[in-house]
Amino acid sequence: MKSYFISYEDFKAKGGSIKSSTITYEELLAVLTMHMERLDKQFSLTINGHLPKPLHEILDDAFEQSHLYKAFYTQHCANRSYRYRSLSKNRVKVDFTLSYRMNRTQEKDMLAEITEVLARITTPAMSTLQKIVAVHDYIVRTYSYEMHTKGSPFAVSTFMAEKRGVCMAYALLFEKMMDMLDIPCYYVIGKADGEGDAGHAWNIVKLDVDWYHVDVTWDDIGHAYEHHEIRYRYFLLTDDQIANNHQWDLDLYPPCTSDHFHMLHHLYDACIVGDELIYPHPKTACLTAMSLKKLKARKLADISVQQCTFANGIVYVSNYSDGETLYSYHIETAEITKLSADKVKSIARDLNQVVVTYDNDRTKYIELEHISQTIDAKTITVNELDEKQYTEVAMMSFGDSWLATFDETSEIFVALKSADGVELFINEPVKQLTVSLELDKGIQLQMTANRKQVQFEQAAKLIVPIQLVAKDLQALQKQFAEQLVVKERTVILEVSRSLHVQIKR
Template identity: 70%
Template sequence: MKSYFISYEAFKQKGGSIKTTTITYEELLAVLTMHMERLDKQFSLIINGHLPKPLHQILDDAFEQSHLYKAFYTQHCANRSYRYRSLSKNRVKVDFTLSYRMNRKDEKQMLEEVESVLQHITTPNMSSLQKVIAVHDYIVRTYSYELHTKGSPFSVATFMKEKRGVCMAYALLFEKMMEVLQIPCHYVIGKADGEGDAGHAWNMVEIDGQWYHIDVTWDDIGHVFEHHEIRYRYFLLTDEQIAKNHQWDLDLYPPCTSERFNAMHHLYDVCIAGDLLIYPHSKTAYLTAMDPETLQTKKLADIRVQYCTYANGLVYMVNHSDGATLYTFDVETTELTKCSKDQIHAIKKTSSEVVVMYANGKQEMFEIDTGTDDSERAEQTPEFDEARYTIVSMMSLGDSYLATFNSETDDIPAFKSADGVELYINEPIRQLTVSLELNKGIQLQMTTNRKQVQFKKSAKLVLPLSYIELYIPVIEKQLDKKVTVFDKSISIDVSRSLLIQIKNK
């Protein structure tokens, strides 16, 4: 069906705002979107004018089409109800009650994480296509399809916390990342073969003036095929191509007709290396490179490869032409190097390291050089100048530590216990209460007058080296990642407010 509502953008251009409470039925969708963007739970609207159909049908249509604008917010609306009464012949008051799968705290945390991820996986000089590829690959490699989660599998908050969720979470996260990158994108609701009556969600994205379908969920095949985790079969498709197994209301979305990226649809195990995509050739499995802008390809080496993973200027891969052993390919020099004699089971990449898993169960980690310069490291990891801190004794109660700091002036406190646990605060403050627990991972609470404090600069927790075996396992479980200790110390961003360092005391 064609929408009879005016768009969110058109409503704002004519001066409409959240303060507009008396509207026409054509403006209903835009105003509802504004309220859901604010996560408003209760509000009222007065609808003026003759209605072309019963009011309950207009209201249902508005909610059903709410995903067309600000989908990150409107699709987190979990439940809705309304009641209405006539004020006069052509004047109706409607009272709305809504509930959401996220709150303002969830929203803030998600948006902060999205910004952080995008700073890590994209650069300002990337083209729109390169950014779309980077986001597509990040979501597929980082998250898993799973209906059974602790939180709502439809919520992006659950998705980002548990790294599991369903198509709605995949598509909403992709749409939000595109919005932050200022790349036009739609959240699409429809049906797909094999998805049952529950429906399916995917995206449309605009590149160089042309719209394309992209189904990140269906490109994530790691839960189906053990030896593959990403493909491009549903990456930048036309209407005709995706209509073979997807159905949607064509009247609500722009047409997708360009076949520009057809050559990418057969790719798998792709890694992004600068301006190139590097991958196994679909027929020969030879190491191959493609320029995604021109779609020109070239063979890099006559070896059959798998698990192409790029880091530190090198492509890490399994060489099946040499017993499934670990090789690297230097993108700059084109040099091939054999790195092990043992057979490889898989290669994974996290934000900090490349993890090589061998068939014999052994693992090997290669730390990723993030390119952080010395000045950035100095800001992230403050130097310990004892003179700048006011030292406060910290009481130890088994695995728990407690301390309170009070001062008449703004001082920078450092808390120390008799058994070598130290906590350095790197901003001046007059009153601070600290509660630290280590038995269930790093659980730190910092409060002022019973209100939680979030410092702009990272606090730093220092643990004795002897604590490694005792606490690293629970820290790893908390972070859901492997912790590698280099030179008897680690530095990990735990919660945007804490860095950990382990040292020999």
């Protein structure tokens, strides 16, 4: 990858930050990225040193390459302007004014929703490939390509609220989900056949040691094909494969050379079940399974099918061997069952249900059984707590910190609560307690009584709105696999003593 700017990661690794407004031109891209990540609207930078080209060209290059880092933020920058003046021969001050397609409230809401979605469609035990497939399929099945939307069709906030948008929204959501799963991913800007002069956006994702192209937008064919919802033609491609109809600046991105997944590119309407894809065979349409580890296929049933959708341990299909009627294939028993005599028009799935639409416009809804990812099945939830036995004590909020203290003459059960939804239920009677909580990066929880740290035999319940820990949730799930539950847009964690879990970003 060729660029005269220092990368965002290298700049941070050497201790760079926006605390200093004086930089070199090589640091400009990284510093601009940091300001846009904060959604800063106005700021100034002083650039020291000899410039290799006119300043306006360097500034334009920095903005044009800003999508390489933190694309979820940099590409939501809708408009930019700058003014600069020379302070001395090799010293220039630049004043920036930026506007964005999202505000901080929308950012928090989106991160909370994305975190909740990822908690439903992925688990920490999944392989990287399984997670990439799950995210690809979720976006294709959930969203539709549409330029005419109430909000900006380019903004992820519109995309998530209206379930419609353009390629930019598809690729930004995919990139952000990969980022939150700690999977390296680039947002790619280029052109594609049939897209006109407006340009096109897709992604490059890293799997094991290789990089691959993924165009989620072009795999979404539900609006164009009557009997198909999703394909994998533009999933995990090489540079040569996608270059047939896509163009981009090869110097800005890592090369994609492995064709290991070429067998997937002819598949339609697959669903992920464990470490297998289940799909209609491209030639025979027989119900088929392919191992995602070995990429070896095996026949599951000798019936001609389309529209494979998995839920509750069952694959739902339209059986073309029997008049396109609804059938089920049970994963555990391999039992095939006819569920309806009516002709199926479509089978679709969202996070909550499978929706079967018949040719007579009758609709069948199959609710999804959501199983908690936590190992501890006995963990109680918010609704199961008997709040009547607790004495409420207010927690004071200070940005990313919360503080509470009380001192009683007799032992009580106490529930510490803040106005923004942070709660700590102490499940043992105590007389005195001081609690300090920080959620800046990870969880730093101090619980002391008489200036000494306390340890409870009955674990306390820490309840935090999911948006407050959205950036760190995947790491926290790995750290607390047996104690952490995501439920009802909250994170519930069992704690017996003080915690200090620092998450590196």
